[in-house]
Amino acid sequence: MAERETDRSVSQTVRAQLALRDQILTGGLRPGERISELQAVETTGASRTPVRMALVRLEEEGLLEAIPSGGFMVKAFSERDILDSIELRGTLEGLAARFAAERGASARNLEPLKECLADLDQLVRRDPVSEEAFSAYVTMNARFHALLTELSASAPLIRQIDRASALPFASPSGFVMAQSKLPEAHQILLIAQDHHRIVVDAIENREGSRAEAVMREHARLAARNLRLALRSRTHLDLLPALALIQSPGLA
Amino acid sequence: MAERETDRSVSQTVRAQLALRDQILTGGLRPGERISELQAVETTGASRTPVRMALVRLEEEGLLEAIPSGGFMVKAFSERDILDSIELRGTLEGLAARFAAERGASARNLEPLKECLADLDQLVRRDPVSEEAFSAYVTMNARFHALLTELSASAPLIRQIDRASALPFASPSGFVMAQSKLPEAHQILLIAQDHHRIVVDAIENREGSRAEAVMREHARLAARNLRLALRSRTHLDLLPALALIQSPGLA
C-alpha cells in the first residue's frame, strides 16, 4: 500500500478505481459489505468526487451493486455464477472465432496469432512445467485470446468480450494458475494448447462452425479447472478472486 | 422538453442520463460531436456533478466514447456495427434459451411465457395488422424476450443481455416498427411468432441445441428488417436511433 506518489500521469478517478478493485479482489472488502465513501477516501487518497466516479465504474464493471437506499456494496457470486460467466465468455469468444473464420481473416492479420501459438508451443513442450513457465503461459495465453478477439474485427463484440472478461474469474487466464499445482496440470495444458491450434486452423480454412465450437469447449477447460481446484481444496490461495464466492443463501 | 417539475422521486443523475440519452437518440447531439458539460447542464437542468455521473454511465452503456484529452463524444456506429450487435444479442439469447432448456425450466416458470405467446398469437392472427396492433406487438414482444431471458436463471447472463439490448438498435423490438410499413410486414411477423412458438416448445422438451439455434435465427430477422428498411429508404423516420449510423470513414 502507500503508493502515495501522486503519479500525475493518471487521473485520480482511475487511481481510486484500481485501489478499490484491488481491495475487493484481495478480500479487503467482504461481499455484501457496504462501502463507505469516507473510508474509501482514506484508503485511496483521492477525494470524494473521484471516489464516487470510481464506484459508479466498478458497479458497471460488475464488482459492486447499488444499494436502493444509496451507496454501493460488494457483490457476492455463487459458484454457479462463476461457471455461467465462463460459459458466457466461451460463447462470446466462439462468436469472435466464427466471425474471424467466416469473414476471412487475412494472412497478414493471422500472423501475430500464429506467432503467439508458436510461443505457447515452446512453453508447453517441456515436461516438468516450471513455475516461471506457468507464469509466462498465463501472459501468452491472455495475449492469444486478445488477438483472437481482435481478429473478429467487430467493435461491438470486442467490447462485450472485454466486459465479460473483466471479472477476474471469467477471464481466459483466470484459473490457469489454479491448476499449476494439480497432478493433471500438464495434461490440461496440452489439451488447451491443442484447442488453440485447432481454432487457428479452423479460421485459416474458413470453418466458422468448427472455430466456434472449439472455443466454447476451450472455455469449459477453465470450468473444469475451477471445479478441480475447489473440490481438492488445495492452493485456493493462488486465486484471490475467490474471496467473492459465497453460497447462495448467506447474509 | 422542459420537464422542469423537480419530480423529487428520481435522482438528478438519472434525470440527466435520460435527458442526454434522449438527445442522443433523437439526433439532438450528432455522432462525433463533443458533449459540453456546461451545455448539458443547461439542457438537463441538473448540476455538473450529476451530469458527469450520467456521462460516465452513458459511456459504459455504449452511447458515448471518452476523448483522450478529456470529456466525451457521441459514438458513431456503422451499419456493420449494428448488424453485429444484433447477431451478438441473438447469440446471447440463444445461450439463455439453451440454459432454460438444459436446466429444465419448471412448468410453473414456463407459464408466463406461454401466456405471453398466446397473447402474441391473438395480435398476429388478424390479417391487416393495424397500427395499434403493431404497437401492442412491440410491447408484448419485448415482454416475451425479457421472460425468456429470465428463464435462464443466470444472473450474469441476464446482466449481459440487458447490456447488449441497451443499444436501441440491438434491442429485440428495435426494428419491428420499421417493418410495419413494408409489404412483407405480416409475413415477417408470422415467421417471428413461429420462432417464439418453437423456442417454447424446445425448452419444454429439453432440446437445448434447438432452442439456441432458433433464437439465433430469430435475431437475424431483425437484421433482415434493418436491411430492408435501409434499402427501401422508406419510413426511416420511424427509427430515430438511426441518427447514430454513420459510414465508417467520416469525420
Added chain:
DNA sequence: CAAGCAATCATTGGATTCAATATGTATACA
C-alpha cells in the same frame, strides 16, 4: 420489560468553487 416513537448523528447525493490543462487565435518571423 418490551415496543414504539422521536431525536440526533452519520452518510450519501448534489452544488459550487478552484485549479490545471487543452484549444484556439493572433502575431511575429522566416
Added chain:
DNA sequence: TGTATACATATTGAATCCAATGATTGCTTG
C-alpha cells in the same frame, strides 16, 4: 504567405461545501 510560438480563454477534473435522507440509539409509555 505559411508556420510556429505565445497568450488568452474555455472546459474539464478535483476538492470542498451544503442539504436531505436514512439509520441508530435512547427514552418514554403501555
